[in-house]
Amino acid sequence: MERRDFLASGSGATALALAAASGLSPAYAQNAPGWNKAAFESKSLADAAKAMGATSAPVESKDLLLQAPEIAENGNVVRVGAQSNIANTTQIALVVEKNPSALAAMFEIPAGTDANVSTNIKMGQSSNVYALAKAGDKYFYAVKEVKVTLGGCGG
Amino acid sequence: MNKSHTQVALSAAGLVFAAFFLSSCATAPTAQQVDEATQQVLKSSFREQGIAKMDRLTLDASNQACSEAAGKPLDEKLAKSIEEANLKTVKLPSDGKYLGNWSEGEKIAQNGRGLTWSDKPGEANGGSCYNCHQISKAELSFGSIGPSLYNYGKLRGVSNPASPESKPIVDYTWGKLWNAKAYNACSDMPRFGHASILSEQQIRDVMALLLDPNSPVNK
Amino acid sequence: MKLSLFGPAALAALVALSALPLPAAAQKSTAEGIAEYRAMLADGNPAELYEAKGEALWKQARGPKNASLEKCDLGKGPGVVKGAFVELPRFFADTQRVQDLESRLLTCMEQLQGFSAAEIAKTPFGAGEQKSIESLVAYISAESRDMAFNVPQSHAKEKLMYEVGKKVFYLRGGPYDFSCASCHGEDNKRVRLQDLPNLTKQPGAGNGFGAWPAYRVSSGDLWSMQRRLNDCYRQQRFPFPGYASDATIALGVYMGVNSKGGVSIAPALKR
Amino acid sequence: MSDPMRIRAQAQGDKTTVRVLVSHEMESGQRKDAAGKTVPAWFIQNISATWNGKTVMSAQWGTAVSKNPFVQFSFKGGKAGDKIAVSWTDNHGDKRTDEAVIS
Numbered sequence: 001m002e003r004r005d006f007l008a009s010g011s012g013a014t015a016l017a018l019a020a021a022s023g024l025s026p027a028y029a030q031n032a033p034g035w036n037k038a039a040f041e042s043k044s045l046a047d048a049a050k051a052m053g054a055t056s057a058p059v060e061s062k063d064l065l066l067q068a069p070e071i072a073e074n075g076n077v078v079r080v081g082a083q084s085n086i087a088n089t090t091q092i093a094l095v096v097e098k099n100p101s102a103l104a105a106m107f108e109i110p111a112g113t114d115a116n117v118s119t120n121i122k123m124g125q126s127s128n129v130y131a132l133a134k135a136g137d138k139y140f141y142a143v144k145e146v147k148v149t150l151g152g153c154g155g
Numbered sequence: 156m157n158k159s160h161t162q163v164a165l166s167a168a169g170l171v172f173a174a175f176f177l178s179s180c181a182t183a184p185t186a187q188q189v190d191e192a193t194q195q196v197l198k199s200s201f202r203e204q205g206i207a208k209m210d211r212l213t214l215d216a217s218n219q220a221c222s223e224a225a226g227k228p229l230d231e232k233l234a235k236s237i238e239e240a241n242l243k244t245v246k247l248p249s250d251g252k253y254l255g256n257w258s259e260g261e262k263i264a265q266n267g268r269g270l271t272w273s274d275k276p277g278e279a280n281g282g283s284c285y286n287c288h289q290i291s292k293a294e295l296s297f298g299s300i301g302p303s304l305y306n307y308g309k310l311r312g313v314s315n316p317a318s319p320e321s322k323p324i325v326d327y328t329w330g331k332l333w334n335a336k337a338y339n340a341c342s343d344m345p346r347f348g349h350a351s352i353l354s355e356q357q358i359r360d361v362m363a364l365l366l367d368p369n370s371p372v373n374k
Numbered sequence: 375m376k377l378s379l380f381g382p383a384a385l386a387a388l389v390a391l392s393a394l395p396l397p398a399a400a401q402k403s404t405a406e407g408i409a410e411y412r413a414m415l416a417d418g419n420p421a422e423l424y425e426a427k428g429e430a431l432w433k434q435a436r437g438p439k440n441a442s443l444e445k446c447d448l449g450k451g452p453g454v455v456k457g458a459f460v461e462l463p464r465f466f467a468d469t470q471r472v473q474d475l476e477s478r479l480l481t482c483m484e485q486l487q488g489f490s491a492a493e494i495a496k497t498p499f500g501a502g503e504q505k506s507i508e509s510l511v512a513y514i515s516a517e518s519r520d521m522a523f524n525v526p527q528s529h530a531k532e533k534l535m536y537e538v539g540k541k542v543f544y545l546r547g548g549p550y551d552f553s554c555a556s557c558h559g560e561d562n563k564r565v566r567l568q569d570l571p572n573l574t575k576q577p578g579a580g581n582g583f584g585a586w587p588a589y590r591v592s593s594g595d596l597w598s599m600q601r602r603l604n605d606c607y608r609q610q611r612f613p614f615p616g617y618a619s620d621a622t623i624a625l626g627v628y629m630g631v632n633s634k635g636g637v638s639i640a641p642a643l644k645r
Numbered sequence: 646m647s648d649p650m651r652i653r654a655q656a657q658g659d660k661t662t663v664r665v666l667v668s669h670e671m672e673s674g675q676r677k678d679a680a681g682k683t684v685p686a687w688f689i690q691n692i693s694a695t696w697n698g699k700t701v702m703s704a705q706w707g708t709a710v711s712k713n714p715f716v717q718f719s720f721k722g723g724k725a726g727d728k729i730a731v732s733w734t735d736n737h738g739d740k741r742t743d744e745a746v747i748s
Binding site for chain 2 (some may be wrong): 404532534535537538540541542544545546547548549550551552553555556557559562563564566567568572574585608609611612613614615616619620622623624
């Protein structure tokens, strides 16, 4: 329920206008219901947090653990995990600063589910990777730099 | 009727296999049988694709000798004659200018493209240098088939590549890039100038990457 | 915020570090970093998706003859999949040929299902029935996971193909003068950050040969050994090796026999 | 037609850990094909998992989730024999649900 409220509060109108202006709309013609388009068009951690509903800038927290390799031999698949030990964590997002769309994934954490998720993401280049967690109405982050290298013959 | 895949392959290698069976039964094949079978197999297996034509399987004397050696060192005399023949192919820069632009050289060293069947004709090739060598220390993704070239010029005391003291190492480096087999008959390194992989100007730029005191390689 | 962590002491330590013989230091941490990256991906190899699909395809009635592959003889008798992968390539009496897994699948798909083997061999990787083969090889190789390679050398043609494979392995040609051995003939070599197994002996042969088919992270596809060899030849700047051609099968025999005792981890996860 | 997911769910103590592999292109919309034309984005946008009808994970994904996606999560409760269902929807409107039994 909380999720629906959250999504409804997103800046849908702005996002639509933006999409039309940038000519992005055809590719996104059939967005799934409830998909937070504005959040997935954000270019930075701060923008992503804002689009997710944050009213103030996220704060770095030691209780949020980000698991990511220091070096990726291929940017197409990078395993990233985030674990929040902050009480009442209800959302965890993964953000790649230098990706064309900074927000990679956003998980809702229902009561009873561990605030600990991992997935594989793509990285276009070396970049800071962030875990972003929502607890109560506050947002927290953890950061790690992941270097993307060229693996093979390159031919 | 189309011949099936199986039949095509059978007919190609069949003759050699048949000959082999007449002469020996389940013992190790003779060197001659292996050579004949290999030739048949190569002929039936490869075809041209894009710019990669079948003449790429025609070996010159160097590649012939090194293929036959199968990883073992060549006979000393044979090695020497191959090296001498390759040394004769080295063309020094037409204008006497050995060094170009090191930053262009870095791009060439990074670029591993060129001359595959998926490459188009007429495009400039890369040098693939980082595939095998460490070069500048900023690039962490480097291979180890060849030796590290980090500090290449510095370690060899090249403070002014134009000076007479530097001449021998500058000449050698040019020759090595042009035709690596001039110094090591079965070197794993391509013959960049001799095989027209890199242009004279591209070789100048790679020379600068290795020998220019201002290149990051020599910092 | 982050920068304040680097007080003068930390900075001094960093400077001291960089005074160490850097190539060695950088290389070690890079190697460790890559090892960490691979370890993290070990759980959740997408090759599993292909294994499941391959098993379904093996059992499904398909092709002009509307038959499954369940009577296909991969060398251990009709329908026996378990353990077949680690004994291929081998000699088959019905075709009078030494065949690798994919060559044999072509035979079965033609004889049992009525597909044209020649047509499939001509189809580009990742398209049409080549896509079915990707999944089939994932399934078949997975059925021999953790088993030791034991590629037979009892038939005269198997012995001949080993020797031909060795010749092909060391054949230097093309504008770059490369052979398979240029990259895979010595221990502890790398191209860029990629470790290059020495395929002339154990343990390199088993590690290299025994990892394919594999899910390739860079292309997001399952690559069979045929596709692996095809791309090696492309990068070797050679002409195009025919799909399941004798040169590729001979190489399979050479690498497979050299892998004796090595354990198959296929389908693995590769860069 | 999409291919089935691979779902592994294991109960240990009071916790169930779920690992899911999804067969999907996850086309980023950034890639160009051989002819130089941009390949349009095609990716899973919503994915969720239920245990005995209760949502135990739900996520929104962008184009940066890797091809053939992997996701791991865990929740309190669940015992051997219980059913886990995972569903996704992509930006083409395609949907798929697969089930697995907790081991």
